[in-house]
Amino acid sequence: MEEVDNIIIHTFRQIGCDIEEDVVSLRQFSTELIIKATVRCLKIIDDSTSLPLTLPPGMSARFRMGTDLANALVSLGYKGEMGYQTFLYSNEADIRRVLMFLVEKLPKDTAVTSDEPLGKSALLSRSIAACIADQIQTPWLPPCCKKRGIRWRTPKQWNREGASGAHLYHSVAVTVPSGLDDLSRKIPKEVKSYYSKALPLVSQQPPRHEDTAASLLETNAAEVTAAQEWETEWNSVGLQSRLTQQEYKARKKERLQKKIATQLQQDVQKAEAGGVTAAGGAADLLQFLSNFSDKTPGKQQGKGSRFTHTSKLQFAQDDDKAISQMGIGEGVPKADTEEEQRQKREDEQQGLRDQLTQLTNQMDGLELDMKKFTAGIQQMEEQKNLEERSSEEKNDAYRVKKRTMDLLPDAENNIAKLQGVVESSAQRLVSLAKQWEKHRAPLIDEYRTLKEQNANKESESLKKLEDIQELRDRMKEVVDETRGKEELHKQLVSEYERMTKDVNRSAYTRRILEIVANIKKQKHEIQKVLVDTKTLQKEINHMSGKLDRTFTVTDELIFKDARKDESVRKAYKYLAALHENFDQLIKTVEDTGSIVREIRDLEDQIETESNKKTIANLQKITADYKEMKKENATLIAKVKGK
Amino acid sequence: MEISAEVQEGLQLAGDTAHIPDKVFKYLVERVFEDIFKRPSARSLKEDGNLKSLDAAVVKQAYAALCTLALEGAKHDANSSNLSPILEDCKWTTDRTESFINIFLDRKETVRVLLGNIRQVHPHIVDVDWRLDYYMKSNHKDKVNEATYLITLKTEEGGLNRKTKDVQFCCSLEQLQDLVGKLKDATRSLEKASLS
Numbered sequence: 001m002e003e004v005d006n007i008i009i010h011t012f013r014q015i016g017c018d019i020e021e022d023v024v025s026l027r028q029f030s031t032e033l034i035i036k037a038t039v040r041c042l043k044i045i046d047d048s049t050s051l052p053l054t055l056p057p058g059m060s061a062r063f064r065m066g067t068d069l070a071n072a073l074v075s076l077g078y079k080g081e082m083g084y085q086t087f088l089y090s091n092e093a094d095i096r097r098v099l100m101f102l103v104e105k106l107p108k109d110t111a112v113t114s115d116e117p118l119g120k121s122a123l124l125s126r127s128i129a130a131c132i133a134d135q136i137q138t139p140w141l142p143p144c145c146k147k148r149g150i151r152w153r154t155p156k157q158w159n160r161e162g163a164s165g166a167h168l169y170h171s172v173a174v175t176v177p178s179g180l181d182d183l184s185r186k187i188p189k190e191v192k193s194y195y196s197k198a199l200p201l202v203s204q205q206p207p208r209h210e211d212t213a214a215s216l217l218e219t220n221a222a223e224v225t226a227a228q229e230w231e232t233e234w235n236s237v238g239l240q241s242r243l244t245q246q247e248y249k250a251r252k253k254e255r256l257q258k259k260i261a262t263q264l265q266q267d268v269q270k271a272e273a274g275g276v277t278a279a280g281g282a283a284d285l286l287q288f289l290s291n292f293s294d295k296t297p298g299k300q301q302g303k304g305s306r307f308t309h310t311s312k313l314q315f316a317q318d319d320d321k322a323i324s325q326m327g328i329g330e331g332v333p334k335a336d337t338e339e340e341q342r343q344k345r346e347d348e349q350q351g352l353r354d355q356l357t358q359l360t361n362q363m364d365g366l367e368l369d370m371k372k373f374t375a376g377i378q379q380m381e382e383q384k385n386l387e388e389r390s391s392e393e394k395n396d397a398y399r400v401k402k403r404t405m406d407l408l409p410d411a412e413n414n415i416a417k418l419q420g421v422v423e424s425s426a427q428r429l430v431s432l433a434k435q436w437e438k439h440r441a442p443l444i445d446e447y448r449t450l451k452e453q454n455a456n457k458e459s460e461s462l463k464k465l466e467d468i469q470e471l472r473d474r475m476k477e478v479v480d481e482t483r484g485k486e487e488l489h490k491q492l493v494s495e496y497e498r499m500t501k502d503v504n505r506s507a508y509t510r511r512i513l514e515i516v517a518n519i520k521k522q523k524h525e526i527q528k529v530l531v532d533t534k535t536l537q538k539e540i541n542h543m544s545g546k547l548d549r550t551f552t553v554t555d556e557l558i559f560k561d562a563r564k565d566e567s568v569r570k571a572y573k574y575l576a577a578l579h580e581n582f583d584q585l586i587k588t589v590e591d592t593g594s595i596v597r598e599i600r601d602l603e604d605q606i607e608t609e610s611n612k613k614t615i616a617n618l619q620k621i622t623a624d625y626k627e628m629k630k631e632n633a634t635l636i637a638k639v640k641g642k
Numbered sequence: 643m644e645i646s647a648e649v650q651e652g653l654q655l656a657g658d659t660a661h662i663p664d665k666v667f668k669y670l671v672e673r674v675f676e677d678i679f680k681r682p683s684a685r686s687l688k689e690d691g692n693l694k695s696l697d698a699a700v701v702k703q704a705y706a707a708l709c710t711l712a713l714e715g716a717k718h719d720a721n722s723s724n725l726s727p728i729l730e731d732c733k734w735t736t737d738r739t740e741s742f743i744n745i746f747l748d749r750k751e752t753v754r755v756l757l758g759n760i761r762q763v764h765p766h767i768v769d770v771d772w773r774l775d776y777y778m779k780s781n782h783k784d785k786v787n788e789a790t791y792l793i794t795l796k797t798e799e800g801g802l803n804r805k806t807k808d809v810q811f812c813c814s815l816e817q818l819q820d821l822v823g824k825l826k827d828a829t830r831s832l833e834k835a836s837l838s
Contacts, residue, residue, distance in 0.1 A: 125838065133836035136829075143768040143806065149798060150755050158751060163766035165759045166800035176706040177699045178648050180655060195699035201677070202706040209681035213757055216710045217717065223646030 004100065007508070011103050012037045015044055026096050031055070034090060034099075035069070041102040042072055059627040062088065073098065076105055088624075089617035123491075135159055171218040172206040175199060235472070239465060263288050551579055643718045643728070645711065650732055652707025657734035661700045664738075670701070671742055674708045675749050679756065708742075715746060716753035765797035765807065775812075791818050 005025045013019055017037050022028075029037075032055060039051045051069065055062050066084025074082055078101050086094050138159070141151060149162030177195040179185050187195075203212050238248050267285055407414040558575060561568040645653070655661050662670065715725055722743045729739045771794040780786050791813055796806040813821070 129836045129838055132832055136832060136836060143796070143798065149766075156751050158755060160755075160758060162768050163763040163798040163800050166761050166763040167759060168762060169760050174706075176648065176652070177703045178651065180651075180697075180700050180703050192699065195702065196697070199699075199702060201702060202709055203677040203681070210759070212709075213678065213713050214760060216706070216713055220644075220646050220649055220710050220714060223648055224644045227647060 004096065008096075008099050008103055011106065012040070015040055015106070026099070027092055029090075029095065031088065031090060034095060035065075035087060037099065038069060038073075038087070038102060041106060042069075042076075045076070045102075045105050059624050059631055062624075063628070073101075076101075085617075089620055091612040091617070093611065167210050169214050170208070170211050171214040172211055174202050174205045174215045174219055176202060176219075235469075239468070242461070242465075260289075643714055643720060643724060645714060645728060649707045649710045652703045653711060653729070653732040653734070655700055656704035656708055657729070657732055657738055659735075662696065662704060666696065667738060668741055668745075670705065671708060671745050674705060674712060675745065675753075678709060678712060678753060712746060712749075712753060713757065716750050717757055719750075719754070722747065761800075763800040765799045765809075767795050767797050767809075768806065769796035770794065771796070788814070790814060793818075 008026070009019055017033075017040050019033065019037075035055055036053050039053050042051065051065065051072070056065060063084055066088045069087050070082045070084055078098065080097060081094070082098075086098060138151075138153070141161070143149075143162060145151075146161060149160060149164040151159045151161050153159065177199065179187055180195070202216060203209070206212050206215050234245070234248070238245070241248060243251070263285065407418070554575060555572075558568055558572040562572045656667070656670070711725075711728075714720075718724065725743055725746065726739055729742065734742075773792040775790045775792055777786055777788045777790055793811055793813065795809040797809060798806055
């Protein structure tokens with residue numbers, strides 16, 4: 001019972017009732033305390049109750065408040081005897097039940113410390129808040145006490161409290177020797193001697209020493225991202241192309257070079273043909289090149305190139321203006337000659353332009369002619385081929401006819417010979433065909449089997465690639481999961497360390513489990529006792545049955561002889577008396593047993609009744625009743641007096 | 643914390659006893675940390691007694707790798723549990739790992755201070771001077787008994803010089819109260835931020 005009381009008192013302390021330290025069981029709860037605790041609980045459960053926290057002094061008001069409280073509890077669902085008397089004239093068991101019911105009804109949040117969110121942003125903001133709180137507490141130091149704007153609190157903790165020493169991020173490309181550990185790769189002699197003799201240390205390479213850190217960090221980051229990009233590209237596209245890494249890289253290099261070359265050619269042609277300002281061509285080329293380096297969407301680059309386009313155009317115009325201004329400003333006395341020269345130059349330009357157009361027209365004409373001639377050449381060639389073929393055929397026909405003409409004089413012999421020749425050649429054909437068939441069949445089989453094997457290998461390799469991809473994905477997943485779980489574990493450990501440990505829930509749970517085990521044991525024992533009682537009862541019945549039977553048998557036996565013999569009659573009387581006495585004995589034993597049971601029950605009743613403090617409550621009730629009567633009398637007097 | 647493959651090569655060289663023997667290793671690590679803070683006097687490796695016996699190119703690569711590792715570790719606020727897997731991957735023996743980590747943890751905060759210097763700053767107020775002036779008379783009025791405050795805020799600007807620049811102004815009592823009120827508001831909002 002103490003644990004229940006502890007829990008109840010602890011919950012009340014948490015919701016705000018100040019209960020003194022030495023109140024550890026419900027027996028020590030006074031009526032005032034009970035009322036306060038109940039009203040606070042009701043307020044938390046349902047904010048709209050307007051019950052005051054203390055009992056009002058007047059008796060009728062107290063009575064009314066008691067009934068209000070009872071009604072509130074009934075409305076909450078308390079099943080059990082409930083009335084104003086439970087609060088005003090309380091007894092321990094009832095109060096315990098009521099308070100347990102109320103504590104269970106309390107919304108869970110107020111009784112349990114709230115869970116803190118585990119999100120990363122929450123952690124970050126918490127650490128920021130802790131840092132700020134820390135720094136607010138420290139007193140001010142004049143700047144001479146701080147080392148270059150840093151205030152060292154302990155050898156490992158520092159706050160920055162000034163702006164000195166700040167410089168912008170500026171990184172410089174640094175050269176580091178590479179490939180020195182891999183003895184299989186050959187480094188050219190000149191490079192090696194450069195590495196050994198001339199290359200300065202990395203910390204001496206940037207012109208300003210404070211850029212060393214920035215430069216080294218940037219080189220590292222650039223190399224890491226390049227490696228990652230290569231990984232993703234290789235995993236997605238490279239593996240599918242089934243080339244080795246070097247082949248893939250070589251092909252990519254070729255492709256890119258070809259693209260650049262074609263783009264340059266196009267730009268040059270455009271520039272020659274259309275006479276567009278060089279700025280436009282350069283802008284297109286820049287855009288094209290930036291397509292390689294960035295993977296950002298085209299809009300940004302479009303803006304960039306448009307900007308560069310416009311800036312370049314502006315600069316071109318400015319250049320023109322500057323040149324013309326220079327031209328104008330150069331000589332005011334030489335103005336006339338300037339004009340003449342300009343005129344001349346313009347005329348020259350015009351003439352040159354005319355020449356240029358003429359020449360281009362000529363070139364166009366010549367090109368057209370060239371095309372026509374090449375077309376004509378092709379046609380001629382085709383005709384020639386046709387003619388050759390027809391002449392060949394005619395030659396063959398002529399030869400055959402000549403042969404027949406030669407053979408005509410000796411016609412019959414020749415016909416026979418020719419027939420024989422024809423037959424032999426036919427037979428040779430047949431045998432050759434058979435041989436060919438013989439060779440062909442196994443070769444075809446081989447061919448088919450090899451084709452199947454090849455197809456199998458291809459599908460197998462595809463499957464293996466897929467498996468490899470899957471395995472890699474799973475590996476990444478597992479790594480991510482483990483990382484997430486480790487982080488979660490760290491967070492939970494820190495959470496657990498931070499959680500308050502005042503309510504020892506494990507002790508309660510242990511107690512509850514012990515009690516459950518005890519109850520189980522008790523049930524077992526009760527079962528055993530019941531079984532024992534049953535067997536005992538059976539035995540008793542058995543015995544009493546036996547007794548009755550033996551008595552009737554002995555009775556009859558002796559009665560038969562009793563009429564004749566006097567001693568037998570005496571024996572019979574003694575037997576009857578014996579039977580009666582023992583009967584009485586048995587009855588008294590049974591009565592003692594039942595009386596002992598009644599005594600036990602009555603003792604229990606006495607205990608429960610004495611716990612109810614009925615006498616004290618009765619006294620209180622009579623006193624309150626008398627008070628109420630007095631108040632009523634005063635009120636009646638007041639009303640009458642008015 | 644990611645270290646690129648080239649830096650890992652250099653670290654392997656640095657951890658390899660064939661290329662860099664044990665007694666030189668500690669000196670090299672110490673020199674790396676010294677040089678991060680101050681520009682090394684342009685002594686070439688030939689003049690540095692301990693290092694001249696080794697292959698200069700190897701020393702330069704190992705030096706660069708150790709510098710990068712020190713800076714990356716300070717940037718990520720690494721402790722020994724973060725650094726030891728990386729160094730083990732680069733095949734370092736345990737005592738070299740330990741000695742490097744010890745020296746690193748010793749100097750980590752100063753390196754972080756150095757890295758934290760890379761930033762853009764506005765002038766930062768570090769000190770304040772004031773003077774109370776009593777304004778008794780003016781050319782036009784005979785009696786002007788007012789107090790004015792002459793305030794000098796000393797600020798530090800960025801850059802590597804340590805002189806403070808002054809921002810001077812004068813204000814009346816109400817303006818000064820206004821200023822102090824705004825400062826108090828600022829402190830209150832900071833305290834609120836520190837509670838959440």
